[in-house]
Amino acid sequence: MLQSWAMTDASSLIVGMRSGRTDPRDVTAETLDRVAASDLNAVVALRDRETLLAEAAAPRPGRLSGLPMAVKDLSETAGIRTTYGHAAFADNVPTVDGPTAAALRGAGAILIGKTNAPEFGLGSHTYNAVYGTTLNPWDRSRSAGGSSGGAGAALAARLLALADGSDMMGSLRNPSAWNNVFGMRPTHGMVPAAPAGDPILHPLSTDGPMARTPDDLELLLGVLAPGYRKQDARPLKVGWVGDWGGAYPMEDGVLALCETALDGLAGPLAPPMRAPDIWHSWTTLRSFSIWQKIKPLWTDAFAAGSKPEMHWEVERGRTLTLDDVTQASAIRARWARRMESVPVDVIALPAAQCFPFDARLDWPKSIAGRSMDTYHRWMEAVIPASLIGVPAISVPVGFHGGLPMGVQLIGKRGRDSDLIHLARQMHRAQPWTEQRPPGILNMPFG
Numbered sequence: 001m002l003q004s005w006a007m008t009d010a011s012s013l014i015v016g017m018r019s020g021r022t023d024p025r026d027v028t029a030e031t032l033d034r035v036a037a038s039d040l041n042a043v044v045a046l047r048d049r050e051t052l053l054a055e056a057a058a059p060r061p062g063r064l065s066g067l068p069m070a071v072k073d074l075s076e077t078a079g080i081r082t083t084y085g086h087a088a089f090a091d092n093v094p095t096v097d098g099p100t101a102a103a104l105r106g107a108g109a110i111l112i113g114k115t116n117a118p119e120f121g122l123g124s125h126t127y128n129a130v131y132g133t134t135l136n137p138w139d140r141s142r143s144a145g146g147s148s149g150g151a152g153a154a155l156a157a158r159l160l161a162l163a164d165g166s167d168m169m170g171s172l173r174n175p176s177a178w179n180n181v182f183g184m185r186p187t188h189g190m191v192p193a194a195p196a197g198d199p200i201l202h203p204l205s206t207d208g209p210m211a212r213t214p215d216d217l218e219l220l221l222g223v224l225a226p227g228y229r230k231q232d233a234r235p236l237k238v239g240w241v242g243d244w245g246g247a248y249p250m251e252d253g254v255l256a257l258c259e260t261a262l263d264g265l266a267g268p269l270a271p272p273m274r275a276p277d278i279w280h281s282w283t284t285l286r287s288f289s290i291w292q293k294i295k296p297l298w299t300d301a302f303a304a305g306s307k308p309e310m311h312w313e314v315e316r317g318r319t320l321t322l323d324d325v326t327q328a329s330a331i332r333a334r335w336a337r338r339m340e341s342v343p344v345d346v347i348a349l350p351a352a353q354c355f356p357f358d359a360r361l362d363w364p365k366s367i368a369g370r371s372m373d374t375y376h377r378w379m380e381a382v383i384p385a386s387l388i389g390v391p392a393i394s395v396p397v398g399f400h401g402g403l404p405m406g407v408q409l410i411g412k413r414g415r416d417s418d419l420i421h422l423a424r425q426m427h428r429a430q431p432w433t434e435q436r437p438p439g440i441l442n443m444p445f446g
Contacts (some may be wrong), residue, residue, distance in 0.1 A: 005030060006158035010067060010216040013161055017059070017066040024066030028056040028084060028110060031068040034159050035109035035112070039140065041155040043070045043160070044131045045081040046113040055110050062108030063223055064162070069104055072165055073114040073131075074121050074150055075207070076194075077101045080111065085119040085128030087305045088297070099192045100164050100207045100224060107223045115163060116150030120294070121205075123363055124174040124307040124352075124379050126150055129305070133359050136178060137437035139405055142356035145175030151210050152179035156437055161212075162220050168205035169286070170351070170382025173394040176210055177351035177406030180396045180433055182217045183210040187414050188389025190225040204289050204386065212422040212433040215392075221416070231417035238262065238409075238422070239269025239344035247275035248381045249368040253400035258350050258407040261397035261426060272342045273335050273384070281335070282383045284320060284328035285372075291317025308362075309375045336388040345418060351394035353381050355401070358400040385410045393419040396432035404432075 005027050006015050016022035032052065035043045052068075059066035076082050076098035085090045097105060105111060116134045118126050126149025127133035134149045136142040137157040144153040148165030151177035155163050165172040167185040174180040176183025191207045209220035222228050240262060243250050299315065357364045364378050365371065372378045385392035390413050394406035411419045426432070 005161070006034065008161070010161035011219055012210065012215075012392065014064065014067055024056040024059050024110075025053055027066065028052055028068050028112070031112060031159065038157060038159055040135045040137055040144070040153045040157055040159075041132055042114070042116060042134050042144070042150040042157065043177050044073065044114050044116050044150070047080060047111070052110060052112055056401050059110070060108040061368055062106060062268050063219065064104065065108030067109050067161060068112050069103050069109040069162060069164070070113045070115045070154065070290055071104065071111060072116045072148055072163075074147065074166055075100045075164070077111060077114065079113060082114070083128075083130045084343060085117050085130060087129045088302055090130050098194050104164065104238040105435070114150075115148070115154055117147045118149070119307050119310060121147035121166065121168060121171060122307070122313065123147070123361060123375055124170060125359075125361070126175075127359075135359055136356050137440070138180065139356065139402060141359060142403065143178070143359045143361075144440075145178040145352070145356065147171040147175075148183065148210060149175045150180055152183070155179065155181045155210055155212055158440060162205060162216055163210045164220070164224065165210045166195075166205055166207045167386065169376060169386055170379050171206050172186055172210060173351045173382055173392060173406070173408055174260055174379055176394040177396075178356045178404060180210050180404035180435065182208055182214060182393065182395060182433070184208050184217055184393040184416070184419065185385060185391060186221060186225055186228070186416055187391045190228060190416065204286060206389070214420050214427050217423070218318050218420050221420075225333070228416065231415070233421040234418070236344045236345040236418055236422055237343070238266035238348055239342065240266040241269050241271055241347055241349045244275050244349065244381065244397075245271040247271065248349075248353055249370040250350060251367055253355070254353065254405055257397045257400060257405045258348070261395070261430065262348055265422075265426075266348050267349065271341070272338055272347075275380070277331050278335060278384055280378060280386055281328040281331035283316070284324055285332065285387070287313050287316035288320050288325055290314070314373065339388055339390060340412065345412065345415070346422060347384070347410040349381055349408050351382070351406040353378055355405060382408065389413070391416040391419055393423055395423045395426050398430070398432055
């Protein structure tokens with residue numbers, strides 16, 4: 001009978017290693033074999049095999065003890081290449097872990113390498129000049145999403161049991177939807193961030209967990225966010241906003257899958273804020289934040305090696321005035337107050353507006369016949385949560401033409417547990433993540 005850790009959830013795998021029934025060295029060896037055999041380009045910058053097996057022979061204590069993991073290539077990892085998907089950092093090897101890598105190592109995980117990401121996380125399609133394109137395990141001609149596309153593809157293909165990601169615009173939710181896994185953007189501030197820049201004025205990005213089950217998702221959230229406390233399940237009122245009153249174009253099949261998955265769980269909800277206002281505030285604060293981060297690096301040589309999306313953000317960011325930023329911040333504050341007063345506990349809408357597109361494209365230029373005027377307009381549906389830093393989760397809802405989709409659940413600030421409980425309820429009713437991508441059983445098993 002075929003046996004492999006890859007068919008096991010992370011929580012059960014960890015229990016098996018703690019009890020002695022499963023040898024961490026075998027788990028690490030099989031992980032490396034599966035990564036080597038994969039054609040997805042999801043896990044990169046692999047460390048030396050013998051070194052990793054030696055670490056597995058003496059795992060450190062912790063909640064993830066002995067579990068092989070790969071850290072997203074936007075997060076610093078001591079002794080492991082961290083390129084941010086940019087050629088200027090192709091040989092960059094940090095000497096100190098960032099907060100995410102430090103948390104994983106501290107919990108006993110064995111860091112085998114990195115998961116691929118687009119250049120500085122820009123755009124929800126994982127390709128870059130250092131490692132190339134990550135492919136979708138459900139259809140290798142399609143994008144795996146991004147910017148946590150490497151993590152999503154690795155989870156779906158059973159290369160990893162757990163994965164970290166990060167989410168500025170929708171980088172945990174979009175690739176989760178496109179790879180048939182769970183991904184969660186926690187309440188902003190719950191997961192510690194690197195002590196750099198202004199943590200108050202423009203807190204747009206946060207790290208978070210990705211997994212194949214809600215229990216595993218909560219396990220990793222507890223590691224990344226030491227302050228996370230599981231709250232008891234409670235009856236939740238869920239409001240379905242769909243395409244936000246027609247503001248967000250949706251590819252055929254997206255809304256139907258999400259509505260079917262929410263059958264009996266959600267009632268209709270009118271859009272609680274004008275989509276153009278949210279978009280204006282978001283694009284202003286995003287461009288300002290990106291420019292402030294990139295400004296020290298922006299030499300002629302760096303610019304020449306950067307993709308058009310980066311140039312677009314820089315050109316916008318460098319021309320913004322104090323009034324522009326102040327007005328955008330005021331809109332954000334208004335939306336945050338309104339979110340607190342909406343008459344539901346959870347807002348539901350699709351986690352992506354289209355299914356995975358051709359991996360040879362840079363981004364989709366139209367959805368449902370509507371032209372996309374920026375490189376990220378096609379994922380506008382994720383920004384209501386991102387703008388105000390409230391928790392949001394992507395839950396798998398099935399397939400259309402063989403391609404996955406997820407529904408996005410947005411909760412109130414600090415009510416992260418509500419979303420995990422709801423995701424657990426939906427997973428029990430229909431465990432979509434138990435399905436495996438084509439060819440998964442043809443990969444090597446230890």
